[in-house]
Structure formats: C-alpha cells, structure tokens
Amino acid sequence: MENKTFYNESLTEHNVHPYHKHALEGATMALEGVNPSCGDDIVLLLKMDGNRIADASFQGDGCAISQASADMMLDLIIGKDREEALRLADIFLRMIQGKASAEELEELEESSVLSDVAHMPARVKCACLGWHTVKEMLEKKKDE
Numbered sequence: 001m002e003n004k005t006f007y008n009e010s011l012t013e014h015n016v017h018p019y020h021k022h023a024l025e026g027a028t029m030a031l032e033g034v035n036p037s038c039g040d041d042i043v044l045l046l047k048m049d050g051n052r053i054a055d056a057s058f059q060g061d062g063c064a065i066s067q068a069s070a071d072m073m074l075d076l077i078i079g080k081d082r083e084e085a086l087r088l089a090d091i092f093l094r095m096i097q098g099k100a101s102a103e104e105l106e107e108l109e110e111s112s113v114l115s116d117v118a119h120m121p122a123r124v125k126c127a128c129l130g131w132h133t134v135k136e137m138l139e140k141k142k143d144e
C-alpha cells in the first residue's frame with residue numbers, strides 16, 4: 001500500500017514539475033520517440049562530452065507515465081558514461097518484463113517505482129519510451 005502511494009506521488013511530482021523538460025543548448029544528439037498506441041511523442045536531447053552524458057533533457061507531450069518515466073530516467077543517467085547508461089536501460093527494460101533482481105531495482109533509484117507497470121500491459125510502451133529512445137541513441141553512437 002505504501003509503495004502504491006509512493007508510485008503515485010512520484011508520477012505526479014514528475015508530471016507537475018518535470019525537472020528535465022526543456023530545450024537544451026549545445027545538445028549534440030536528438031532523437032524523437034513515438035508511441036502511437038498512446039499518443040506519446042517525445043524528443044530526447046543529449047549533450048555528450050566524449051563518452052559521458054554531460055547534460056540531457058526532453059521535450060514533447062504524452063501521458064503521465066511516459067513523461068514521468070523520461071524525467072526520472074534523465075535524473076538517473078545525466079553524468080553517467082554511455083556504457084553505464086546502456087546498462088541501466090537494460091535493467092529498466094528487464095524490470096518492466098518482471099525480470100530484474102532486487103539489487104538491480106535499487107540501482108534504478110526512483111525509476112524503480114515504475115516496476116508496477118509490469119502488471120499493466122497497456123502502459124508498458126509508455127514507461128519504456130524514453131529508455132528505448134536513449135538506448136537507440138547511445139547504441140547508434142557506438143557504431144560510428
């Protein structure tokens with residue numbers, strides 16, 4: 001029950017006051033992520049400093065879960081290097097399938113509140129949108 005309250009409060013807080021929803025001056029990468037089944041449409045902006053995510057933001061619109069998930073994700077990955085961000089994305093995407101361990105969930109910090117979405121199939125794409133988008137961006141960079 002307590003966990004449910006925390007989940008709702010976190011989602012609300014990140015929707016009312018999305019900390020990372022803004023334009024990003026000096027962004028080095030941008031990619032749009034779309035989830036047509038819900039209407040979520042976001043653009044992720046990354047400012048890479050070599051291998052490190054020096055800063056990041058998102059813009060666009062979508063449902064509460066997609067927006068809160070993107071905002072929490074950016075809290076977690078800003079300042080991390082590419083490999084670490086990809087590793088966290090992998091944990092998040094496995095968490096949504098109900099396949100991450102308790103230790104792994106701790107690494108996700110606030111994003112772990114979205115583990116409940118594993119039981120809401122219609123919202124899975126919303127929760128994963130930001131993570132899928134950042135994964136695509138960082139994997140692309142790796143191939144260059």
Ligand code: ZN
Binds near residue numbers: 038126
């Ligand atoms: Zn959505």
